[in-house]
Amino acid sequence: MEPFLYQSIGGGIIFFVGMIFAWRQGYFGWSGRGLLHLLVCLGVYFLFLAMTAFLQFAPMEEAPAQAYKGGAEHVLGSDGKTRGTGLDYGIMIGYFAIILIVGTWFGRRQKTTKDFFFGGQRFSGWLIGFSLVATTVGSYSFVKYSNKGFGYGLSSSQSYLNDWIWLPLLLFGWLPILYFSRVTSIPEYFGRRFNSKVRFWATVCVLIYLVGYVGVNLFTMGKVLNALLGWPIPIAALIVAVISATYVTAGGQTSVIMTDLFQGVMLLFTGALILYLGIDYLGGFGAFWENLPRGHRTAFPNFNEDPGFPSVGIFWQDGIANTAMFYFLNQGMVMRFLAANSLRESRKAAVGMVVILMVLAACVVGGGGWIARAMVNHGDLPNTVEADQAFYVATELLSQPGVFGLVLAALTAALMSTVDTLITAVAAVVVNDVYKPYIRPQATEAQMMKAARVTSVSVTVFGVVLVPLFMMFDSIYEAHGAFTAAVTPPLVVALLMSVFWRRFTATAALWTIVGGLIAIVISLFVPEVIKPFAQGVPMKDAGDGIFDGMKQFKYMRACYGLVICTTIGVVVTFLTKPESAERQKGLVWGTIADAIKRYKGSAGSEHEVVEAMAMVVRLEKEPELSGEAQLAGVTISRALANDLGAACGDLVYVSDTRKWLGGLRSSHAVVIAVSEGEGEPEITLGADTFETVVVPKRAKRAVLVRRLY
Numbered sequence: 079m080e081p082f083l084y085q086s087i088g089g090g091i092i093f094f095v096g097m098i099f100a101w102r103q104g105y106f107g108w109s110g111r112g113l114l115h116l117l118v119c120l121g122v123y124f125l126f127l128a129m130t131a132f133l134q135f136a137p138m139e140e141a142p143a144q145a146y147k148g149g150a151e152h153v154l155g156s157d158g159k160t161r162g163t164g165l166d167y168g169i170m171i172g173y174f175a176i177i178l179i180v181g182t183w184f185g186r187r188q189k190t191t192k193d194f195f196f197g198g199q200r201f202s203g204w205l206i207g208f209s210l211v212a213t214t215v216g217s218y219s220f221v222k223y224s225n226k227g228f229g230y231g232l233s234s235s236q237s238y239l240n241d242w243i244w245l246p247l248l249l250f251g252w253l254p255i256l257y258f259s260r261v262t263s264i265p266e267y268f269g270r271r272f273n274s275k276v277r278f279w280a281t282v283c284v285l286i287y288l289v290g291y292v293g294v295n296l297f298t299m300g301k302v303l304n305a306l307l308g309w310p311i312p313i314a315a316l317i318v319a320v321i322s323a324t325y326v327t328a329g330g331q332t333s334v335i336m337t338d339l340f341q342g343v344m345l346l347f348t349g350a351l352i353l354y355l356g357i358d359y360l361g362g363f364g365a366f367w368e369n370l371p372r373g374h375r376t377a378f379p380n381f382n383e384d385p386g387f388p389s390v391g392i393f394w395q396d397g398i399a400n401t402a403m404f405y406f407l408n409q410g411m412v413m414r415f416l417a418a419n420s421l422r423e424s425r426k427a428a429v430g431m432v433v434i435l436m437v438l439a440a441c442v443v444g445g446g447g448w449i450a451r452a453m454v455n456h457g458d459l460p461n462t463v464e465a466d467q468a469f470y471v472a473t474e475l476l477s478q479p480g481v482f483g484l485v486l487a488a489l490t491a492a493l494m495s496t497v498d499t500l501i502t503a504v505a506a507v508v509v510n511d512v513y514k515p516y517i518r519p520q521a522t523e524a525q526m527m528k529a530a531r532v533t534s535v536s537v538t539v540f541g542v543v544l545v546p547l548f549m550m551f552d553s554i555y556e557a558h559g560a561f562t563a564a565v566t567p568p569l570v571v572a573l574l575m576s577v578f579w580r581r582f583t584a585t586a587a588l589w590t591i592v593g594g595l596i597a598i599v600i601s602l603f604v605p606e607v608i609k610p611f612a613q614g615v616p617m618k619d620a621g622d623g624i625f626d627g628m629k630q631f632k633y634m635r636a637c638y639g640l641v642i643c644t645t646i647g648v649v650v651t652f653l654t655k656p657e658s659a660e661r662q663k664g665l666v667w668g669t670i671a672d673a674i675k676r677y678k679g680s681a682g683s684e685h686e687v688v689e690a691m692a693m694v695v696r697l698e699k700e701p702e703l704s705g706e707a708q709l710a711g712v713t714i715s716r717a718l719a720n721d722l723g724a725a726c727g728d729l730v731y732v733s734d735t736r737k738w739l740g741g742l743r744s745s746h747a748v749v750i751a752v753s754e755g756e757g758e759p760e761i762t763l764g765a766d767t768f769e770t771v772v773v774p775k776r777a778k779r780a781v782l783v784r785r786l787y
Contacts, residue, residue: 079381079390080381081134081377081378081379081380081381081389081390081393082130082131082134082135082377082378084381084389084390084393085130085240085378085389085393085397086127086130088393089240089242089243089393089397090123092243092244092247092398093119093123093242093243093244093245093246094246095247096244096245096246096247096248096250096251097119097246099246099247099250099251099578099667100115100119100246100249100250100251102668103250103667103668103670105250106119111685115249115250118429119245119246119249122242122245122429122432122433123242125242125433126239126240126242129239129377130239130377130378131377133232133375133376133377134376134377134378138367138368138372138375139368140368140371140372141365141368141369141455141456143455144455144456144457145457146457146458146459146460146461147457147458149458150458150459150460150471150475153470153471153474153475154459154460154463154471163479163482165479165480165483166479166480166482166483166486167483167486168483169480169483169484169486169487170483170486170487173344173487201417201418201419201423201740201741201742202418202419202423202737202740202741203418203422203423203424203425203426203427203430204426204427204430204740205740205741206414206415206417206418206423206424206427207426207427207430207431207435208343208435209414210411210414210427210431210435211345211346211431211435211436211438211439214404214431214436214439219439219443220442220443220446220469221298221301221302221466221469222298223235223237223440223443223444223447224443224444224445224446224447224450224468224469225447225465225466225468225469226387226444226447226465227443227444227445227446227447227448227450227451227468228447228448228450228451228463228465228468228469229387229447229465230374230379230387231370231371231373231374231375231376231448231451232370232374232375232376232377232444232448233374233376233377233378233379233387233389234444234447235440235441235443235444236377236378236379236389236392236393236396236397237392237396237397237400238436238437238439238440238443239377239436239437239440240393240396240397240401241401241405241431241432241436242432242433243397243398243401244401244402244405244406245428245429245432247574247578248405248406248428249425249428249429251577251578251667252405252406252577253415253421253424253425253428254421254670254673254684255577255664255665255666255667255670255673256412256415256416257415257416257418257421257424258421258664258670258673258674258676258677259664259665259673259676259677260416260677262506262510263284263409263412263506263507263510263511264280264284264407264409264412264507264569264573265277265278265280265281265284265507265510265511266510266511267573267576267665268280268572268573268576268587269511270665271576271587271657271661271662271665271666272576272583272584272587272588272657273584274515275584275588276572276584276587276588276591277511277515279588279591279592280569280572280591281507281511281512283565283568283569283591283595284407284409284507284569285504285507285508286565287403287407287408287565287566287569288408288409288410288500288503288504288507288537289504289537289540289541289544290544290565291500292497292500292501292504292537292538292540292541292544293540293541293542293543293544293545295497295500295541296315296319296497296541296542296544296545297311297315297544297545299314299315300312300313300314300315300545302314303317311545312542312545312546315541315542315545316542319497319538319539319541319542320538344484344487345439345442346435346438346439346442348442348484348485348487349438349439349441349442349443349445350438350441350442351481351484352445352446352449352472352473352476352485353441353445353448353449355476355477355481356445356446356448356449356452356453356472356476357449359453359458359476360449360452360453360456360458365452365456366448366449366452369452369453369455369456370448370451370452370455371451371455374448374451378392379392381614382612382613382614382615382616385615385616385617385618385631385633386618387633388615388633388634390613390614390615390633390634391615391632391633391634391636391637392633394633394634394636394637394640395632395633395634395635395636395637398570398636398637398640399566399567399570399636399639399640400566400636402566402570402574403566403569403570405428406570406573406574407566407569407570407573408503409503409504409506409507410499410500410502410503411499412503413499413502413503413506414427414499415427415428419731419733419741419744419746420731420784420786421684422685446468446469446472446473447465447468447469447472449472449476450463450468450469450471450472451468453472453475458475459471459472459475473485497538497541500537501534501537501538502534504533504534504537505529505530505531505533505534505537506530508529508530508533508537509526509529509530509533513526513529513533514526565598566636566639567594567598567636567639567640567642567643568590568591568592568593568594568595568598568639568643569591570640570643571590571594571640571643571644571647572587572590572591572594572643572647575587575590575644575647575651576665576666577665577666577667578666578667579651580656580657580659580662580666580668581651581652581656582647582651582657583650583651583654583655583656583657584657585650585654586646586647586648586650586651586654587647589646589647589650590643590646590647590650593642593643593646594639594642594643594646597638597639597642597643598635598638598639598642601631601635601638601639605617605630605631607638608630608631608634608635608638609631611634611637611638611641612631612634612637612638613634613637615631615633615634617630617631618630663676664676670684674787677729677787678709678727678728678729678748678787679709679727679748680727680728682728682729682786682787683787684787685787687722687723687785687786688721688722688723688784688785689722689782689783689784689785690718690721690722690759690782690783691735691759691780691781691782691783692714692715692718692758692759692760692761692780692781692783693758693759693760693761693778693780693781694760694761694762694763694768694771694772694777694780694781695760695761695762695763696762696763696765696768696772696777697762697763697764697765697768698765699764699765700764700765700766700767701750701764709729709746709747709748710745710746710747710748710763710764710766710767711747711748711749711750711764712730712732712747712748712749712750712761712762712763712764712767713749713750713751713752713753713761713762714730714749714751714752714753714759714760714761714762714783715752715753715755715757715758715759715760715761716752716753716754716755716756716757717756717757717758717759717760718759718760718761718783719749719752721759722783722785723785724749724752724785725749725752726749726750726751726752727748727749728748728749728785728786729746729747729748729749729785729786729787730746730747730748730749730761730783730784730785730786731744731745731746731747731783731784731786732744732745732746732747732761732763732767732771732781732782732783732784733745733771733781733782733784734771734772734773734776734781734782735779735780735781735782743770743771743772743773744770744771745767745770745771746786747763747767759783761781761783
C-alpha cells in the first residue's frame with residue numbers, strides 16, 4: 079500500500095474524530111473564537127498533508143554518485159578513540175557547569191511539592207514550548223535519527239511529523255480536563271475516574287515506562303561518550319547521571335523548565351549550525367538537495383518490505399502509540415502542561431510545538447545523517463561509513479575546533495533535558511501515588527519534598543543499572559522502539575477510553591491495563607502471535623536467546639498491543655455496569671464546567687476575559703488557601719474590580735509586567751474580598767504571594783492582573 083495514503087487516512091480518522099468531539103463541545107464555529115479554532119486545526123492538517131505529499135511524489139533532480147575524493151581520513155577510523163580537541167571538551171565541560179548553576183539558581187525557592195513538581199503553575203506558553211522540545215529531543219534522538227537519516231533520509235523524521243494526528247483530541251479534550259482537574263499524576267487521574275485498583279496498576283505501568291526511559295537515555299549518552307572518548311558505556315552513563323540528578327534534586331520543575339529553555343535553544347541552534355555547515359561545504363542548498371538520493375527525500379520509507387524501518391510500523395509505534403503516550407500520559411509532559419499559567423498558554427505551547435518546533439527538531443536530529451549521506455554521494459566521504467558513525471564523522475569533518483565543542487554541548491543538552499524531566503516525573507508519581515497513599519498518608523509538605531528528592535537520586539541510580547539491558551540491542555533506535563512499544567499500548571488505550579468514552583468502566587480499565595500487559599509479555603517470548611497484526615512486515619532472524627523475541631516485530635508490537643487492549647476494553651465495558659455520572663464530573667469530555675468549579679471554588683467560563691494594571695499592597699501573612707487547587711486569596715479594590723469585571727470567587731493571575739520573564743514572577747489567586755471606596759486599582763497580596771510576584775526593587779511599580787475563567 080502507498081505509505082502516504084495509509085498515514086493520511088489512518089491519522090486523518092483520529093484527527094477528525096477529535097474535531098467532532100471539539101465541535102460537539104462548542105470549540106468550533108463559523109465566527110469568532112470557534113472559527114479561529116477550526117481554521118487552526120484544518121490548517122495544521124493540510125500543512126502536513128502538503129508537506130509529506132511534496133516529498134513523496136514531487137519530481138526531483140538527482141546528482142550522479144561520485145567516487146570518494148579523499149580528504150576525510152583524519153575523521154575516519156576514529157571509533158573507540160577521542161574525537162575533537164581539548165578546546166571542544168573544555169566547551170562541553172563549561173556547558174555542564176553553566177547548566178548546574180542555572181538549575182540550582184532558579185530552583186532555590188522550592189518550598190512545596192506544587193513548586194517542586196509544577197513550578198508554581200505560572201509559566202508562559204513560549205517558555206513551556208521550548209522546554210517541551212528540549213524534553214522530546216533527547217540525546218538518543220540525535221544519535222538514532224542521524225543513524226536512520228543516513229540510511230533512509232528524510233523519512234527518518236516521520237516520527238516527528240505525525241504529532242498532528244492527536245492535536246484536536248489534545249487541545250480540546252485532554253488539556254482542559256488535565257488543567258482544571260489539577261491531577262498531580264496520571265495514576266491519580268485513574269484513581270479519581272475509577273478506583274484505587276486501577277490507580278495501582280496504572281502506577282506500575284507508568285513507573286516501568288518512565289524508569290525504563292531513564293535507562294534508555296543514559297544508555298544513549300553512554301554510547302555517545304564511548305564513541306567520542308572511548309569510555310566504557312556504563313561508566314559514561316553513571317557520570318552523566320550524577321550531573322543530571324544534581325540540579326533536579328535541588329530545584330525540581332522550575333530548575334527543569336529554566337535549564338530546558340537553555341537546552342532547547344542550544345539544540346535548535348546547534349542542529350541548524352550542522353545543517354548550515356554541511357550545505358555550505360557541499361556548495362549550497364541545491365547541491366545538498368540533489369546529492370541526497372531520491373529515495374532519501376521521501377516522507378515515508380518502504381511500506382512493509384524492510385523490517386528494519388517499515389513505514390507501517392513507524393505509523394503504529396511512533397504515530398499512534400508513542401505520540402499518544404507522550405502527549406497524554408508521559409508524566410514529564412503532563413507536568414510541563416500543568417506548569418503553564420493558563421489553559422490558553424498550554425494550548426499555545428502544544429500548537430507551537432506540533433506546527434513549528436517539532437518540524438525544526440526533525441531537521442535538527444536528522445540533519446547530521448542527511449548531510450553525511452549527501453557527502454557520500456558527493457564524494458566527500460567513502461561509502462564504507464557506518465550509519466552509527468555518520469553523525470560523528472560528518473560533524474567532526476565540518477567543524478573547526480570549538481564548533482565541535484558546541485555539538486558536544488548539544489548532545490549533553492539533549493541528554494540532560496530529557497533525563498531531568500523523567501527524574502521529576504518519576505518523583506511525582508512515587509510521592510503522589512506510592513509514598514502518600516501507601517506509606518505515609520498524613521505526610522507533611524516537608525516530608526513529601528524529602529521523599530521527592532530521595533526518589534530523584536534513586537531513580538537515577540536505577541536507570542544506570544538498566545543500561546546493560548539496553549546494550550543487548552544493535553542500535554539505540556531498536557532499544558528505544560522495542561521498549562516503548564512493549565509498555566505503552568495498555569496505558570494509551572485505557573486513558574483515551576477513560577476520557578472520551580463515558581460508558582468505559584473501572585473493571586474494563588483494570589482488565590485493559592493488566593490484560594494488555596499480559597498479552598504484550600506473551601509477545602516478547604512468543605513473537606509469532608504478532609503475525610496476524612504485522613500487515614506483511616516479515617520476521618527476521620533475531621537469535622534464540624530468552625530476550626531475543628523482543629527484537630522481533632519491534633515496530634508492529636504496538637499495533638498488536640493496541641488492538642488487543644482495545645478489544646479487551648470494549649468487551650469488558652459492555653459486560654459491566656456503567657460508572658455513575660457524578661463520579662465522572664470534571665474527568666470526562668463534556669464536563670469541563672464541573673472541573674472549573676472544583677478548581678477555583680466557584681462557577682466560571684473556560685476563556686480568559688480581561689486584564690488590567692494595579693498597584694500592590696503587602697499583607698504580613700498569607701490568607702487561607704482556596705479551592706481544590708489550594709490557591710492564595712487576594713483582596714482587590716473597587717476600581718480594579720470594575721476594570722476586570724471581577725467579583726469574589728473569581729480567579730486572577732498576577733504577574734510582573736515583563737513578559738520576557740515567561741511567568742517566573744507570577745502567581746494564581748482567588749478574589750476573597752472587594753474593598754469599597756474610591757482610589758486607584760490595587761491588589762492586596764499575602765506575604766508569600768508578594769515575595770513570589772514582586773521583586774523588591776520594583777515594589778512601587780504596578781503589576782499585571784488578569785481575570786481567568
